[in-house]
Amino acid sequence: MTSDAFISIRNVDKFFGKFQAIDDVSIDIGHGEFFSLLGSSGCGKTTLLRMLAGFESPSSGEIYIDGQPMSEVPPHMRPVNMVFQSYAIFPHLDVRDNIAYGLRKQKLPKAKRDEMVDEMLELIKLPGYGDRKANELSGGQRQRIALARALILRPKVLLLDEPLGALDKQLREQMQLELRDLQRTVGITFVFVTHDQEEALTLSDRIAVMSEGRVLQMDSPTGLYERPSSRRVASFIGTMNFFDGTVSGVNGTSVEVAAEGLGTLRLDRRETAVAEGDKVQVAIRPEKLGISDSRPEGEGGRIEGTLENSAYLGERSHHYVRLDGLEKPVAVSAQNKENAIATADRARPIWLSWNEESLVLLAGD
Ligand SMILES: Nc1ncnc2c1ncn2[C@@H]1O[C@H](COP(=O)(O)OP(=O)(O)OP(=O)(O)O)[C@@H](O)[C@H]1O
Ligand SMILES: [Mg+2]
Known part of the structure; x- marks a missing residue:
């Protein structure tokens, strides 16, 4: 645990009767961090x-x-504010009164209050909307009003529970960017809840991947994607090919694995503690595999297989390649550049290639 954490959750359990909803969770969140629970x-x-x-x-x-x-600190005394999934704004109030709602106890002069609301309207890019009725707004606009209402109280922490959940894809993507900008502008700590992995990757400085009340892994988006620590995390974030294997030798930081379908692989891995004879998995992302009609030259691994199926998606194609000794075909995602392989002619021999650094070694799962 670092001592400069702004929020520190230490060994927290939560039971509802006999049911354990949170199981020994410890998370440190830094000041100004955009942190997601996924x-x-x-x-x-x-x-x-x-x-x-x-x-x-x-x-x-x-x-x-x-x-x-x-x-011992009750909710209203905590330096936090929460934005809920269902945008709870009051339909009978206009935008101005909705945003100023939390200020009403502070007995501010009207001019001061209006100034603060106008500042918020600028921030959420809805200047001039103060006199609109809440029910005359779109879903995305309502969501922004809910954010402004939380932000005007200047909390040190904003807790956001799937705030974009109810929006359609296009609006959701636009709001993601705006939310990220907003967080940078105001510089407060965001704890953001989502079950959408793409959303978490786009927005977050760091992400905690949770399952059954526990934190499986906590890392930056790149860290989670490139160096997942378990098969569960690897398959939760994006697509991954897995190969069963057995450690056939360990030499310093170099590990030799006999992997089903791929043959003998040598990996340089110090973060995964393994011993000879251990059952492991080797994983690789579909976009880290090269695919070509002829045997590729150069360093790295390569193997010949059979092209079983392809799907053309415009900018890229997905290919499924059958390797000897494997039940499931290997998924490959290739950009459609000028050297793209033809997708029409199936059931033909094809070559897969990879760099050693793209292989992820996972201890038996
Ligand atoms: N007040 C409660 N009493 C009993 N069980 C509860 C209570 N609140 C939550 N739970 C249970 O605790 C578990 C976690 O619930 P929680 O609402 O935190 O899930 P979540 O990750 O937010 O899910 P979702 O993505 O569906 O919103 C669930 O199994 C839920 O049924
Ligand atoms: Mg929830």
Whole structure:
């Protein structure tokens, strides 16, 4: 644990009766970080967010925000604000009153309050919308009003529970970029919940991948994608080919693996502790595999297989290549450049190639 963490979740468990929703979770989040909780439905994302907000208390463990233990601090005294999935804005109020809602207890002069609201309207790129009725707004605009209403209170932490979940794909992508810009502009810490891996990769400085109440891996988007620590994480983030193997030799940091379908591979890996005889998996992303009609030259690994199927997607094609000794075909994703292989002529011999650095070694799973 680093001591300069702005939010520190330490060994937190949460039980609902006998059911354990959160299982020994420890997460440190830095000041100004865009941090995402990613995982499938029911893995405990909302529960964790609600504990940060103070709507639920941990069964054991402790949460610190800005160095202070939160166990005795009620929700309204915490330096956090939460934006919910269903954009909870008040339909009977206009935009201005919606945004200023949280300020009403502060008894500010009207001019000051209006100035703060106008600033927020600029920030969310809806200047001049103050007098609109909430029910005269689009879904994306309502979502931005909900954000402004949370931001005007200047929380140190903004908790966002699938805030873009209800938007269509195009609006969602536009809002992702705006959200990221907004977070950079205001510089506050975001804890963002999503079950959409692409969204998490696009937005986050770091991501915690959760499953059944636990954190499986916590890393940057590149780290999770390039160096997944388990098969579950690797298959949750993007597509991955897996090959069963056995460690046939260890020499310093160099590991030799007899992999089904690929033959003997030599990998330079210090992060995965393995010993001779261990069952392991070797994994490689579809876009890290080269595909060609003739035997490729140069360094790296190569193997001949049979092109079983192809799908042309315009900018790229997906190919499925059958290798001797493997049940499932290997997935390859290739950009359609001038040297792209023909997709029409199937059931013909084809070559796969890879760089050693693209192979991921996973301890038996
Ligand atoms: N108040 C509660 N009482 C009992 N069980 C609960 C309660 N709140 C949540 N749970 C259970 O805890 C688990 C985690 O729920 P949570 O809402 O945190 O999931 P989530 O990751 O946010 O899922 P989703 O993506 O579907 O929103 C679920 O199995 C849920 O049924
Ligand atoms: Mg949820």
